[in-house]
Amino acid sequence: MTQAPHPLPDSPATPLETPKWLRELWYFALPSRALKAGAMLAKTMLGEPMLLARDQSGKVFALRDICPHRGIPLSCGRFDGTEVECRYHGWRFDAAGTCTAIPSLVDDQAVDVGRIGVRTYAVAEAQGNIWVYFGDADDTLPEVPSAPGFEAGDQRHVETMVFSGALDHAVVGLMDPAHGPYVHRSWWWRTKASMHAKAKAFAPSPLGFQMVRHTPSSNSLAYKVLGGKPETEITFRLPSIRIESIAAGRHRFVGITAVTPVDDSSCEVNQIMYWTMPWLTWLKPVLRPFIQTFLRQDRDIVAMQQAGLRHDPRLMLIDDADTQAKWYFGLKREFARSRAEKREFINPVKARTLRWRS
Numbered sequence: 598m599t600q601a602p603h604p605l606p607d608s609p610a611t612p613l614e615t616p617k618w619l620r621e622l623w624y625f626a627l628p629s630r631a632l633k634a635g636a637m638l639a640k641t642m643l644g645e646p647m648l649l650a651r652d653q654s655g656k657v658f659a660l661r662d663i664c665p666h667r668g669i670p671l672s673c674g675r676f677d678g679t680e681v682e683c684r685y686h687g688w689r690f691d692a693a694g695t696c697t698a699i700p701s702l703v704d705d706q707a708v709d710v711g712r713i714g715v716r717t718y719a720v721a722e723a724q725g726n727i728w729v730y731f732g733d734a735d736d737t738l739p740e741v742p743s744a745p746g747f748e749a750g751d752q753r754h755v756e757t758m759v760f761s762g763a764l765d766h767a768v769v770g771l772m773d774p775a776h777g778p779y780v781h782r783s784w785w786w787r788t789k790a791s792m793h794a795k796a797k798a799f800a801p802s803p804l805g806f807q808m809v810r811h812t813p814s815s816n817s818l819a820y821k822v823l824g825g826k827p828e829t830e831i832t833f834r835l836p837s838i839r840i841e842s843i844a845a846g847r848h849r850f851v852g853i854t855a856v857t858p859v860d861d862s863s864c865e866v867n868q869i870m871y872w873t874m875p876w877l878t879w880l881k882p883v884l885r886p887f888i889q890t891f892l893r894q895d896r897d898i899v900a901m902q903q904a905g906l907r908h909d910p911r912l913m914l915i916d917d918a919d920t921q922a923k924w925y926f927g928l929k930r931e932f933a934r935s936r937a938e939k940r941e942f943i944n945p946v947k948a949r950t951l952r953w954r955s
């Protein structure tokens with residue numbers, strides 16, 4: 598007996614037909630404390646080799662990590678706190694990417710070394726985070742993502758994990774409200790039995806959307822620990838930044854989840870946390886394994902998903918549980934279009950209430 602094949606899902610155009618990575622936006626590079634004065638490090642972001650360095654005065658700069666002479670990564674060389682010296686032939690470059698010396702030249706060889714340069718990237722440092730801008734030198738830089746209410750304070754903790762999956766799948770996985778009871782099934786967070794219907798109000802917000810301020814569901818044990826009646830607000834903004842802000846009594850907690858593509862098949866997820874509760878700082882060593890477990894659950898599900906995605910299946914996004922994912926792709930498309938047409942970005946998200954069980 599043969600079984601009738603399942604009909605093809607009635608799905609919109611494959612969501613991944615949007616541009617892979619958006620440019621003209623800030624991407625999280627690393628926490629400030631990972632880069633000491635006089636140090637440099639190499640990192641791949643959006644498929645581009647990047648050298649990040651902090652000069653002696655404390656200023657961070659970013660160069661394309663390829664020597665214009667013969668292509669060796671500049672990060673293989675030395676950094677004296679002012680200039681980077683290439684390991685191969687000792688050419689030197691300053692923070693503006695300008696060549697300052699070619700040691701092999703003899704006195705009468707007039708080469709204008711200042712006309713040789715490597716590409717630089719705009720860098721912003723705020724609230725203990727280093728962001729890199731991917732765009733052109735003459736762009737008007739957009740606002741740097743920030744943790745509301747923590748304008749002067751550094752972050753309390755950053756957890757970094759590499760996900761083996763393309764950016765879109767990691768982002769959609771992180772904003773997906775329906776995976777909680779299945780992926781994060783831990784006694785201290787959610788159980789399948791605790792699932793119930795939810796209705797959350799959403800509204801457009803700059804470059805994204807927001808789950809408007811509300812009291813979180815009672816099945817989140819972790820929220821109860823905060824004390825007072827907690828109120829939470831979750832914002833998503835392009836390119837791939839989620840900001841959860843919880844106010845409980847006189848205390849605040851903000852978690853920024855920033856996803857930065859490394860290359861076509863991997864991305865780095867950074868969970869950056871701010872809080873005002875002193876007891877949470879004392880508890881940090883105890884809490885860290887929980888944070889890691891939570892993030893690993895998301896990482897592992899994205900890794901498992903790759904086995905199926907390798908066959909390029911048609912995918913589905915259903916209402917309302919996947920509406921945020923639909924918005925994400927819509928936002929990406931509109932952002933890319935608005936840049937290509939050199940016009941204002943028009944947020945395609947309309948305010949509405951989404952309902953799902955989780």
Ligand code: FES
Pocket residue numbers: 664665666667668669683684685686687688
């Ligand atoms: S390759 Fe860098 S100086 Fe020659």
Ligand SMILES: [Fe+2]
Pocket residue numbers: 770771776777780781895
């Ligand atoms: Fe998750």
